Amino acid sequence: MIEEQNELYYSLNHYLNSEDDNPELALKIARGYQKMFRRGFGVPEQTTRLTLKTTLLNLKKYRGTPFYKILMRLSGFVHRELTPFVSYFFIHGSLATLDYVPGFSDLDTFVFVKKDTCGQPEKLKQFKDKLALAQNLLKEIDPNGHHGFLCCNEANLNHYCNAYMPIPVFRNAKILLGPKRIAFHLRDSQTEHEQVFERFARILLDKKRFAPNAVTTFGFKYFISVLLLMPTLYLQARGSILYKKHAFKLYTHSLLDKATLVRKNFSRKSLKKLILLLGQDYLSQTKNMVKEMKRGIKTQKHQDSLYINSPRLVSISVYEKARRELIKKFENNHDVAAIYEYGRIQSPGISDLDLIVVTQSNLKSSQPADYTITTEEFPYASRVATGTLMVVNKKDFADIQLFDEVNLKLLYGEKIPLNRLSASDLKYREIASVADWLPERLTRLTRMLKQPRFDIRNSLLYLRSFCYVLERVSKLTGDPYFAQMTHEVLKARSLWLNRKATDLRYLVMRLVYTGYEAMAAFTDRFFNKPCRTEGELLLFPWQRILFTANAAEVDPDLAISFSTLDTTTLPVSSTLLPHFLTYSRQPGVLSRQMRKQLKTNMRPQTNINRGYENFLKKKMDLANRYADFLLANDLKTGLYRFGFYLQSYLKSLKN
Numbered sequence: 001m002i003e004e005q006n007e008l009y010y011s012l013n014h015y016l017n018s019e020d021d022n023p024e025l026a027l028k029i030a031r032g033y034q035k036m037f038r039r040g041f042g043v044p045e046q047t048t049r050l051t052l053k054t055t056l057l058n059l060k061k062y063r064g065t066p067f068y069k070i071l072m073r074l075s076g077f078v079h080r081e082l083t084p085f086v087s088y089f090f091i092h093g094s095l096a097t098l099d100y101v102p103g104f105s106d107l108d109t110f111v112f113v114k115k116d117t118c119g120q121p122e123k124l125k126q127f128k129d130k131l132a133l134a135q136n137l138l139k140e141i142d143p144n145g146h147h148g149f150l151c152c153n154e155a156n157l158n159h160y161c162n163a164y165m166p167i168p169v170f171r172n173a174k175i176l177l178g179p180k181r182i183a184f185h186l187r188d189s190q191t192e193h194e195q196v197f198e199r200f201a202r203i204l205l206d207k208k209r210f211a212p213n214a215v216t217t218f219g220f221k222y223f224i225s226v227l228l229l230m231p232t233l234y235l236q237a238r239g240s241i242l243y244k245k246h247a248f249k250l251y252t253h254s255l256l257d258k259a260t261l262v263r264k265n266f267s268r269k270s271l272k273k274l275i276l277l278l279g280q281d282y283l284s285q286t287k288n289m290v291k292e293m294k295r296g297i298k299t300q301k302h303q304d305s306l307y308i309n310s311p312r313l314v315s316i317s318v319y320e321k322a323r324r325e326l327i328k329k330f331e332n333n334h335d336v337a338a339i340y341e342y343g344r345i346q347s348p349g350i351s352d353l354d355l356i357v358v359t360q361s362n363l364k365s366s367q368p369a370d371y372t373i374t375t376e377e378f379p380y381a382s383r384v385a386t387g388t389l390m391v392v393n394k395k396d397f398a399d400i401q402l403f404d405e406v407n408l409k410l411l412y413g414e415k416i417p418l419n420r421l422s423a424s425d426l427k428y429r430e431i432a433s434v435a436d437w438l439p440e441r442l443t444r445l446t447r448m449l450k451q452p453r454f455d456i457r458n459s460l461l462y463l464r465s466f467c468y469v470l471e472r473v474s475k476l477t478g479d480p481y482f483a484q485m486t487h488e489v490l491k492a493r494s495l496w497l498n499r500k501a502t503d504l505r506y507l508v509m510r511l512v513y514t515g516y517e518a519m520a521a522f523t524d525r526f527f528n529k530p531c532r533t534e535g536e537l538l539l540f541p542w543q544r545i546l547f548t549a550n551a552a553e554v555d556p557d558l559a560i561s562f563s564t565l566d567t568t569t570l571p572v573s574s575t576l577l578p579h580f581l582t583y584s585r586q587p588g589v590l591s592r593q594m595r596k597q598l599k600t601n602m603r604p605q606t607n608i609n610r611g612y613e614n615f616l617k618k619k620m621d622l623a624n625r626y627a628d629f630l631l632a633n634d635l636k637t638g639l640y641r642f643g644f645y646l647q648s649y650l651k652s653l654k655n
């Protein structure tokens with residue numbers, strides 16, 4: 001089915017941009033699409049939704065340029081003649097981002113064609129004739145232009161191949177015609193990205209076509225255009241889907257520097273001088289660069305196949321024995337008032353045993369080491385629980401619902417009454433939990449994709465944790481889409497526990513995309529006030545959350561591509577910054593540490609709802625009280641929330 005989709009896509013573009021009419025091809029395309037319409041374009045469960053806000057082309061910005069009149073005519077033509085045939089008409093590339101080079105830059109377009117246009121040969125012919133009239137506008141901008149109008153059936157949006165035109169292109173594009181939003185349902189396009197790279201590599205290495213003594217100005221421009229596209233195609237073949245200008249930051253080569261110089265001087269120098277700028281041996285240089293790229297793609301594919309730490313099924317009885325071990329340990333400890341379990345054991349062998357030890361306000365008969373799980377003392381607990389228990393004093397534990405709707409189960413000791421929250425605080429708690437955890441969990445998922453070996457158990461653990469955040473977003477926004485990913489994660493857990501391997505890297509990538517989709521829906525609903533202040537927040541040294549006012553930079557592909565083994569950089573909307581600023585402005589050790597780790601580019605304004613601000617103050621006050629209790633009793637770990645700030649504070653004391 002994927003092969004049919006791709007064949008129809010390329011046949012459609014060949015037909016629409018051909019100078020000759022071909023009724024047989026039009027009929028073949030129409031019948032092919034009719035068949036696809038009847039049975040669907042793919043399996044919906046294998047796609048990831050990504051919704052973009054479109055940006056209108058502002059024609060006023062082109063006044064005084066050679067493109068203004070042509071763009072005005074094109075805009076009028078599109079609205080007057082193409083509305084019956086197309087759903088979206090995008091202008092992309094350097095002309096859309098205003099970093100064009102006169103004499104070299106083409107008018108780059110991408111058009112989503114209505115379903116009924118593609119399914120009817122007569123209507124397809126009418127559309128082709130309309131596009132032929134518009135082709136003259138492309139030639140007016142550049143007589144050496146090499147492509148016409150790239151077109152895609154709008155039905156492909158439900159099973160979109162990112163190799164047709166990558167999503168980052170649309171993030172930076174401008175629209176002439178179409179709704180304010182466009183929703184892509186992305187399928188796995190990695191094979192097609194590799195095929196596109198190979199196709200353009202073969203084009204570049206065509207000696208007969210591009211030999212220095214035979215190439216024309218028209219041909220040389222095409223060679224330079226493809227050459228400058230290769231870093232993008234190379235990175236896409238390695239799994240990083242980037243906008244063209246960003247690709248040059250991740251792949252550099254001396255030949256590309258010279259090609260950039262040729263591009264800038266294309267309209268000012270003769271063909272002979274342009275060839276000298278690139279070097280007479282440019283075909284040999286290109287061959288060496290392509291070889292280097294192919295080695296890089298092969299290395300990446302090998303890395304993507306390396307998995308470690310496969311989970312093993314653990315009997316539920318092991319968890320019960322672990323509970324008994326810990327109860328026996330603490331039942332004679334007069335400082336311990338109760339032991340609570342939180343969370344659920346859904347996948348024995350992957351799920352952690354999460355425990356909170358509730359103590360008296362003053363520890364008199366225990367030491368910090370008593371709250372650490374060791375293999376020697378706890379052979380069962382060390383298999384299924386984290387190395388350190390959460391430790392909270394009795395008084396503060398009563399307010400634990402300020403943090404989360406914690407699913408608590410009393411294992412030992414007295415039942416401690418919990419303070420109830422007001423209806424408004426319950427709502428604020430859900431919003432605050434998403435703002436706290438969605439960026440943080442996204443950094444962890446992004447980090448997984450950068451590791452040379454993929455940790456299976458660890459990733460399955462965090463994927464489930466991440467789904468809790470998505471479920472909250474689904475509940476808050478009323479969009480069931482985000483909660484649906486839980487089923488796929490639980491299925492992956494089950495398969496791996498039964499020794500049936502699945503592609504976890506691709507699942508993690510899909511969840512990063514889904515996380516950004518959820519973040520957009522969440523911020524649009526609850527953090528929609530503009531915030532010009534930008535900045536960054538460091539959690540652990542490797543976790544960097546970047547607050548940006550540029551919507552095009554809030555991009556999962558940028559997060560994945562520009563993160564490294566050492567640092568995960570996650571761009572998010574600057575509208576989230578006031579949430580963290582409110583935390584940092586409170587008194588207490590965690591807030592003071594947060595102020596040190598939160599940097600802004602100007603004096604910021606919180607600009608958030610007063611009731612929500614008051615809730616955040618209460619939440620941070622509780623966290624600071626937790627931390628004060630741990631520090632007073634020389635406990636280095638055990639903080640229920642905001643542990644990254646406590647660890648940074650303790651590290652600063654050592655330095």
